[in-house]
Amino acid sequence: MNYYNETEKVTYYEHIPTAIYGSASDASKEVAGEVADLIRKRNKSGKKTVLGLATGSTPTQVYGELIRLHNEEGLSFENVITFNLDEYYPMEPHSLQSYVRFMNEHLFDHIDIPEEQVHIPDGTLEEENINDYCREYEEKIRAAGGLDIQLLGIGRTGHIGFNEPGSRPDSRTRLITLDRITRKDAASDFFGEENVPRRAITMGVGTILDADRVILMAWGEGKAPIIREAVEGNIREQVPATYLQEHDNAEVILDDAAAEKLTRRKTPWLLTSCDWDDQLIRKAVVWLCQEVDKPVLKLTDEDYNEHGMGDLLTQYGPAYDINLKVFNELQHTITGWPGGKPNADDTNRPERAQPFPKRALVFSPHPDDDVISMGGTLIRLVEHGHEVHVAYQTSGNIAVFDDDVVRFVDFVSDYNDMFDMEQEEADQMLAEIKQFLDEKAPTQVDTDEIKHIKGLIRKGEAKAAGRYCGIPEDQLHFLDMPFYETGRVKKKPLSQEDIDIVRELIREVRPHQIYVAGDLSDPHGTHRVCLKAIFSALEECGDDDWTGDCKVWMYRGAWQEWDINEIEMAVPISPQELMKKRRAIFKHQSQKDRPLFPGADEREFWQRSEDRNRGTAQLYDKLGFAEYEAIEGFVEYKDV
Template identity: 85%
Template sequence: MNYHNEDEKITYYEHIPTHIYSDASSASKEVAAEIASLIRKRNEEGQATVLGLATGSTPTQVYAELVRLHKEEGLTFENVITFNLDEYFPIQPNSLQSYVRFMNEHLFNHIDIPEEQVHIPDGTLDQEEVPKYCREYEQKIRETGGIDIQLLGIGRTGHIGFNEPGSRPNSRTRMITLDRITRKDAASDFFGEEYVPRRAITMGVGTIMDADRVIMMAWGEGKAPIIREAVEGEIREHVPATYLQEHKNATVILDEAAAEKLTRQRTPWLLTSCDWDDKLTRRAVVWLCQTVDKPVLKLTDEDYNEHGMGDLLTQYGPAYDINIKIFNELQHTITGWPGGKPDADDTNRPERAKPFPKRAVIFSPHPDDDVISMGGTLIRLVDHGHEVHVAYQTSGNIAVFDDDVVRFVDFVSDYNHLFDMNQTKAEEMLANIKKFLKEKEPGQVDSYEIKHIKGLIRRGEAKAAGRYCGIPEDQLHFLDMPFYETGRVKKKPLSQEDVDITVELLREVKPHQIYAAGDLSDPHGTHRVCLEAIFRALEVCQDDDWIEDCKVWLYRGAWQEWDINEIEMAVPLSPEELTKKRKAIFKHQSQKDRPLFPGADEREFWQRSEERNRGTAQLYDALGFAEYEAIEGFVEYKGREQ
């Protein structure tokens, strides 16, 4: 998106200097480069560099780049002193969720920093020792001369460190009780909210504000709402990150997804003149309809002029002409034929009439994302006679309750006993599993047998859903991508093996359509990794003969929905089709009633999905289109260059 006069106008509402990058990787490299530059400068001067470090998924790519700079470019950390923001309390340093373990795995074990120069709040103290320890932590920071660069993430409550809503601007390192939302967000790491510690030790807001330089980072659509509050909102205790507005050298670093609700990204026409391309025009017109509560064809010249869109009117007006253009564009996104309508004029349809029938591969990151996010479209493709393949990219085995394992193995034991089959082995397996689960610590990695059984449970559910939707079992592909198989919420990096598995399937099927999850707000990151595997596989296959006749459609639904101005194919669902989609989701019984990892939304996935599908239909209705029960939306992926 290009703007005229790129200056203060577009950041008018922003109270903290904010830089937006295309993705988290490039942004993280810039942050790492700044840290490395300071370290080298201080090393030349014979002075120490003092870093304040954060944990969580946000800074991991910064740490990875620092490790690379150390190993490949000789960056030394021998003269670096670090202070971490926080730690759960109580917690042992070797616990899977410990920030000591996190920092060792992501940074300290891979660089040459002396152990005595690393400081992380101690989660093993007796409670009465904590106040004195916190005072000493503050004293150590002062003795080093203070923190040179402080890295921060931001929580959904607006917390920085574990400074929850209500934290005072002059607060110091202390014990704090964690907010319920913070504990809910951490639940997946601990395999259940009930296992998340209720308290933590954290640097205070005042401690953070004393740093010479503060860099707050955020990635992904899920952080966009709180980023807007932190950057553009008023300073208030309810959102501790807003205190950074008063820091003299604070910067916010974002990827485009996390920045999407900032005024300059969401409604730039309110700030400056714009280059009105088709994409921006559609977004602005949809916004205008929602702002003035009118359908597209009822917008007037006055509506445009009174809402910062006068230059659009001057360039492409009058309003009637713009309205007709956008109405037709949106109308042409709606189709009941997601695989293309045979023997029809497809000039204004999102999908081609030929070939018919098509071969389609639906990639599902977890074994239920296909029916949750695009179950109606999947069923429609099958009903229209297309050859539909579903590729379940991961086993989903960590998202199964332990009780389900016992129930299934107990069934096997009783079945064997009933039919006088080999009972000894089943009883031995059941006894071992019960013993392991009884002694299992929160977050402990399951045994091989338990992981395998949990994977089989989810595989069986996926097969049941596939049968219900009419997909032959030999067109259900269980890829079990290796990056996922850690038994932990934290996964391995995407590997070439993961990509090769994806390439092999694509070359076997040679699809005319690919559907993939573009739902990047998945808080556990699996969707992002699975999508990257597909993108890399497509790059490998770019010279294959089948790929020129293949369209890639991105769906959402499990964690968020496409904005209506983004949708390029809208598939309407009748009440009966929506009910059938719900029944397909219900086949995933281990995820029913209460999924193990629900994320921030406490509703079941079928409830989220239906609400989003109905909401999309209502938006189309409000814009002046036919009234549908529900709509599933898709965006076409055209490659990384576009």
């Protein structure tokens, strides 16, 4: 939504050109289009195109679009020379985490680029040879004519390539030591932080700045804080991405979520006059309350004028009128009846009174997202008599420790011994499993049998949590979407088969409510893929007669909460209900104490969830509303 007039004032605080797109997909197509246009132009004149390439989840859609252009529009890469930013050290090229493997899988294996024109830092070198190798890498870039376009992502530390905080602007390709935060963020790819290499070979900041054109991309709300530092902050060694502000042809490309902390998105009224609508007014008033530490109904004309909101006051004032409008809107988001209150006036309620009871379908990307993210609401829906279904979209099997498998294998073995069962074949399989795990390398993919056992562990935990919440077992659906079943953090692309599975369940249930994980901060990307599958399935169901009577509510998970001005349904949770939610989360024992992939937050999932829910309740309290123990927030998806 365009909240403001696009003028130079809007980008006043930005020190580098920044473009914002509605989605990562749209942004990636634009970047790929620019790269393709340059390649075509150079091909026509018989010249080489020299590209600096990045790895990680950020550029994958760019590479996918380049592959499509090659296959469908004949884009040739025969005259393209590539230099990758970095590689872990040490690292074998065939390893699962190797950037050689990454680039082959995501790009090179699918286009016509000659092998000798591909350059990726060598993670197999003897350490005494690395300095000479790095100098040669720089010389090869210069011999190729320099980088025409350098693609970049950005790390949570503000690193570009593996240039960690403290990197100098004149640094060149070299061996560096990885920051602890970078290693923690990479832990999921290596099945544990302890397996992440401590060093890497990376192009230097100076090498990157020598490129004719630099494009830094970022997607998702998880990148929003560091993007604000990189774009609006001062140039400093502690955030190496800020060095791009000195480049005369650098640009930052963002999706809406990654741009949400920029001043022009967070507080556009501080920059220019705004096209005020209900959503922006609410956002501005909530911000103002937090700035002056007042509840909504105590804001004054002076508060508005002194904080850049005189324009709003002029159009919709006095302050009393604006305050009352926003107070009523926020008040109407709060409901103890997430499925709708029967025999009640639902004019100002977020959910309809009828039909009652409703059929609710909760989609949980992983086997525990339902109780972590909306466990209190889930329990409330069941207690109110609604027919609640939960669909676990993936098995979650990669997030189970090997020790848990051994524990279950021992249980089965001891059980067989106790009852003298004749299961020689089963015993042999169990012995083979234990042997494999004893000899398993830290980053090795599990066998199909072990993946199946880990999936069963998580399935059993989900069933236990569902039973505790009062959901009948035949209303728990384990979809095991095929895109996930690789045994690795990197998944297969979403396929029509995945969408078909989701669509058929939706049509079977014919829900009045659908709850989906609407967050993009999940560091592993599973939430994004699962959400896309649901939206694609709903689009295919668009002509079904039941869709007109179905609302889609988006929750957020362990990684981040909705801003209070975004929340459209706020479900209060009592202390007793919060404890019940905690116990439901505890049913997921394999994720307790220390989850295999905790992300950047070291708290357990139940702690993150409770802190988030309590924090939302405290914000409502500070805005002048009733004081609750905790609140779960939802936003309605209106394109169904």
